[in-house]
Amino acid sequence: MLSDSQHYRSFGFRFKGSQQERVAGIYSIGLEKQESTSYDWDGLTRNEFGKIVFQYTLRGTGEITLGDQTHPLQSGDAFFVKLPSAHRYYLPQHSQGWEFVYITLFGEEAHHIYESITKEVGSIIKVDPNSTPIKLLFSIYEKASGNELQDAFATSNLAYSFLMELNRFIFHLEKKEQGYPKSVVNAVTFMNNNYEKPISLDDIVAASGISKYHFTRTFQEATNSTPMQYVTKLRLNKAVNLLKKEELSVEEVAVRVGYSNGNYFTKVFRTHLGISPGKYRSSKSFVPVDHLIL
Numbered sequence: 001m002l003s004d005s006q007h008y009r010s011f012g013f014r015f016k017g018s019q020q021e022r023v024a025g026i027y028s029i030g031l032e033k034q035e036s037t038s039y040d041w042d043g044l045t046r047n048e049f050g051k052i053v054f055q056y057t058l059r060g061t062g063e064i065t066l067g068d069q070t071h072p073l074q075s076g077d078a079f080f081v082k083l084p085s086a087h088r089y090y091l092p093q094h095s096q097g098w099e100f101v102y103i104t105l106f107g108e109e110a111h112h113i114y115e116s117i118t119k120e121v122g123s124i125i126k127v128d129p130n131s132t133p134i135k136l137l138f139s140i141y142e143k144a145s146g147n148e149l150q151d152a153f154a155t156s157n158l159a160y161s162f163l164m165e166l167n168r169f170i171f172h173l174e175k176k177e178q179g180y181p182k183s184v185v186n187a188v189t190f191m192n193n194n195y196e197k198p199i200s201l202d203d204i205v206a207a208s209g210i211s212k213y214h215f216t217r218t219f220q221e222a223t224n225s226t227p228m229q230y231v232t233k234l235r236l237n238k239a240v241n242l243l244k245k246e247e248l249s250v251e252e253v254a255v256r257v258g259y260s261n262g263n264y265f266t267k268v269f270r271t272h273l274g275i276s277p278g279k280y281r282s283s284k285s286f287v288p289v290d291h292l293i294l
Contacts (some may be wrong), residue, residue, distance in 0.1 A: 005190070008033055011144040017152025022130060024107035024159035027151065029141055033099040034062075036155075040090035043083055048104065051083045052114050052289050054166070055102040056127060056134060062098040063091040064124070071124050082111070087123070101137055105159050113163045118171055125170070133165040183208040183215055184222045195234045196258045200228055235259070235270045236272055243281045250277045 004096050010030030027048065028066075055078060062073040065088045066081075069199050072078065073089075081087045093099050104112075127134055147236070149158070180188075191199070191209035201212070204227045208215045219227050235257040241255045254265030254277075269277045 002279065007031060009133060009145060011141075011149075013149065014207065015152035015155060017156060020107055020152050020156045020159075022108055023156055024110035024113075024163060025105040025142070025161045026149075026155040027106050029101075029103045029137075029144055031099075031101045031141060033060075033097060034091050035097045037091050038092055039098070041088065043081060043085045043087040046083050048083045050106055050111075052080070052105045052110055053102060054078060054080050054105070054137075054162075055089070055100050056137065058099045058101060058129075060098040061095040062089060062091065063092045063095075066123055073100075073124075075292055076126055076129060077123050078127050080114065081116060101141060103137060103140065103159075103162065106155075107159070109285050110159065110163055113167055117167060127169065131169055133162060133169050136162050136165050160285070169226055178220050181218055183210045184219050187219060187227060188223075191227075191231055191234060193236065195231060198258060198260060199231065200270055204231075231258075232268065232272070235263070236269065239265070239269065239277065240280075243277055246281075250281075253277065 004045075004281055008031055010032065012026060012028045013026050015025070019025075035204050057073045057075055057077045059075055059239050064071050064073055064081075071079075079087075079089065081089075136158075140149075140162065143158070149155050184187075187204050187208040190204060194203075201216075205212045208219075210218070215226065219225075219230075223230060225233070238257045239253055242248055242256055243250075248256075249262075250266065251262035254262045255261075257265070257266035259268070266276050266278075267278070269275075273280060
């Protein structure tokens, strides 16, 4: 991943730029291999106030103590801590060495994302080495090694990108681990097979196999939308593709995607896209798309 000349170096950044404090900035980044037990950082005695450390183990073994609990850190393990806080990470006596890459961040939005992630999964995170946040972390390190990071705008952009990719990884990891409940799978299958019909919430609930109260709450937690919002998004995506067929009238498109008449379909379409179906179809100001993200 890195050439020999890029191994085991660290870089600090001290740029002026208000966006760094408002959003995110990089304080330091480095790739290290520690073989001495003198490597020992106490999170309550460090001077880097207001910073956040993300450190990812590549090889070997380290340890971190959070409060009164000690956690081994091996390949694929990361920790995410703020300074100051009650933690201590170090090379334990039994370890033959510890190789890791780290990034130290700061900024208001960086702290918001940090709080969100650690509230959700804690400070110890298992991360695939081929995942996007780790690839991006090495990319930032390579840019620093190549002397490509020369202003606050570049580092702020990369800091925020890294945090967003880490946040995305955590979100999808949780979804993958949780999986969709069977009731949600049943409901989504039913909606995909019946969107062109005048289906109601009661119809969807019946397909889910559980009570309305539990279903609506479970569905929203799993998909971040209500069942009827999901139906609407599904219908509008089908409508956008049907509107490409000039031989179909707006009324015919409406019926094919489950609306009883063109007037109501037009109202829903305009609410979500800001334009009527007819104008969307004929306007040269709109680039046609195959899928809408609503």
